[in-house]
């Protein structure tokens with residue numbers, strides 16, 4: 001058992017850290033204020049390979065692994081949760097469906113441009129009436145010769161505001177339940193595909209998260225990923241991997257907030273002393289760092305079990321459950337450590353606290369994580 005990163009991962013971590021400090025941090029506050037993601041930053045993230053880390057060089061990816069991807073998610077999210085989710089949805093949801101279940105031809109056509117830095121992907125599973133119960137899809141895909149005709153509405157599709165490639169799910173056979181859902185990939189320019197405005201939210205405000213409607217969208221059968229009826233399995237497999245990214249995002253947001261609070265308490269004086277000299281402050285920081293480290297280790301365990309091709313779903317759900325609850329506790333405490341200034345937009349812990357909440361909701365709520373963990377434990 002080795003809890004240390006190897007040389008390659010340490011080098012990657014250093015590179016991601018520098019990129020996050022130099023390129024992401026300076027833009028984070030403005031992007032949050034304007035609720036617009038900076039397209040030059042997105043292009044830079046593609047250029048340096050941040051959008052293709054765990055994908056084979058054969059398709060233009062970096063040829064890294066999920067542990068490396070988790071390190072990137074942590075470093076980027078330390079400064080900006082919105083950039084974290086932009087990378088995550090593209091990498092572990094959109095790309096993974098094509099990588100895991102696409103044919104060679106589909107990988108060349110759809111995966112290559114997403115991992116070689118040319119195109120951004122999104123993933124549409126959730127519908128207005130199908131959230132935690134994703135099997136309740138109402139979007140339909142009806143076969144018509146060698147095409148499907150898709151009709152329905154997806155909600156909360158992250159990246160859809162600027163994505164080029166849409167991976168989405170629709171019912172091909174309602175009577176078959178979860179075995180009646182299929183997965184499709186298409187270009188944003190496909191007639192009948194319409195993206196609504198960015199949904200106003202509490203946090204990760206720069207991420208582009210919209211309603212997407214599909215009205216008589218015709219896609220050739222060659223754009224169905226996997227077999228007809230395999231869509232639910234594809235969607236869930238992608239979410240298992242995605243949860244490792246959200247756990248890493250949580251660790252990053254938490255570490256970023258705690259680092260800011262530590263900087264502040266070392267400078268701020270009350271009662272004639274630095275507030276870092278109060279034992280209450282020191283004990284609180286000790287507890288928070290311990291929580292963050294525990295979440296990081298769970299995240300790395302989940303990533304390594306995926307990289308080792310083990311059954312990683314339970315590890316991923318545990319990492320997400322623990323890390324997402326941890327980041328909310330840590331950010332609330334970081335604001336408290338900084339008093340009134342922590343509550344002001346001038347300091348990034350205010351944004352971190354707002355960004356933290358969503359980690360308990362997307363890619364499966366905490367309650368759904370408990371269902372996954374209990375299910376894997378075969379206790380019922």
Ligand SMILES: Cc1cc2nc3c(=O)[nH]c(=O)nc-3n(C[C@H](O)[C@H](O)[C@H](O)COP(=O)(O)OP(=O)(O)OC[C@H]3O[C@@H](n4cnc5c(N)ncnc54)[C@H](O)[C@@H]3O)c2cc1C
Pocket residue numbers: 089123124125126130131132133155156157158159201204209358361362363364365366367368
């Ligand atoms: C900012 C943001 C980004 C997102 N990005 C994407 C994306 O890119 N692609 C995508 O497809 N989706 C995305 N989602 C959707 C997200 O995954 C869902 O919001 C989430 O799965 C929960 O679904 P819901 O919002 O419909 O809540 P509901 O399913 O209605 O849940 C409401 C509450 O009920 C609880 N609950 C539900 N069922 C049970 C049960 N059986 N037992 C106990 N409690 C239960 C839930 O845990 C939750 O607390 C995003 C959402 C947001 C807000």
